[in-house]
Amino acid sequence: MNWSSGAWSRIEGIYARIESMSFIKELMAGTLPLEKxxxxxxxxxxxxxxxxxxxxIIGARVENVEDSLAYxxxxxxxxxxxxxLHESYFESFQLKDKGQIEPTCHHYGHFLKSTAALDGIEVxxxxxxxxxxxxxKVGDYIYQNQQSGNNPYQKWIDTYAGEEFGExxxxxxDITDNIARQSTEKQQQAMTEAFITASRLEYEFWNSAYSLKTW
Ligand SMILES: Cc1ncc(C[n+]2csc(CCO)c2C)c(N)n1
Structure with a gap:
């Protein structure tokens, strides 16, 4: 079995919770309050x-030149x-203020940067x-289950449900599975831990938007 199949099976519960989040349901229906x-x-x-x-950073660190180019x-x-995508939304929703980084985004972004810089490249x-x-997955889920044709968030949905993004x-x-094959059992376990943590933070990211969490 590929590393990725095993890793995905570990986050199935988190993923199921993501699909049933109010943020996702309301985004899909087009009823998500604009503020959120x-x-x-x-x-x-x-x-x-x-x-x-x-x-x-990953692109700079990875040994194989094709993989480097991919990252x-x-x-x-x-x-x-x-x-x-962001600029078009910033424009159509007249969002001028760039705002400030809030706790969940801060946590997630710094987790990714420190992991990319300091942990093994496979992790x-x-x-x-x-x-x-x-x-x-969320893009496909929304696209397949959407009811109304007039959704203010359609552009967002199309970005992630598209074929290009699938590729x-x-x-x-594939690149991650390939590097997992060259890794030890212990390294693969560390990869899975990092995969789970990032998945939890994806959940928290949407959750923070729904509850408008600030410092
Ligand atoms: C919190 C959060 N997580 C993931 C994405 C999706 N995403 C952003 S850039 C990129 C790869 C290159 O296009 C992907 C998949 C997002 N927008 N916001």
Missing amino acids: FQYYMVQDAFYLDQFGRALA IRFAEGAIVVEKA AMAAVLPCFWIYK LTQRAI
């Missing part, structure tokens, strides 16, 4: 900055492509994987 989506967008802009840097491109995607790859994989996610899974 705005909080999410502002925090996500901070997150993407940190996530992009974590991916760039450098993921970093570019996080900073450039997703920023476009760093495992830590960033839920960002891709959970978003792909990106599969590439990240």
Whole structure:
């Protein structure tokens, strides 16, 4: 069995809880209060900055040059492509104030950056994987279960349910599985721990937006 299949089986409970979160249900129905989506967008802009840097660190550290290029491109995607989504929402919702980074985003971003810089490269790859994989699953879930055709959050949904994002996610899974095959049992366990922690933080990220959590 691939490392990723075993790791996903460990977060099935967390993932099921994510699908049933109020934030996700209301995003899907288009009824999520704007204030909560705005909080999410502002925090996500901070997150993407940190996530992009974590991916760039991985790109710099990984030995195989093809893998290095893949992570450098993921970093570019996080900073450039997703920023476009953010900017369009910032514009259409007249969000001018950049706001400040709140506790959950701060925790998650710093977890990713410190893991990318200080832990084994295989652990760093495992830590960033839920960002891709959970978003792909949530994007597909929402896309397949959506009822109304007029959703103010449609652009967000389309970004993650798309085929292109699916390919990106599969590439990240494959590279991580490949490095897991070259890792010891102990290293694989550390990878799984990091994967679980990041998945918990994905849950907390949406939860913090729903409850508008501040310092
Ligand atoms: C909290 C949070 N987690 C994951 C993503 C999704 N995401 C952001 S950048 C990127 C890879 C390159 O495009 C992915 C999958 C997000 N937006 N916010």
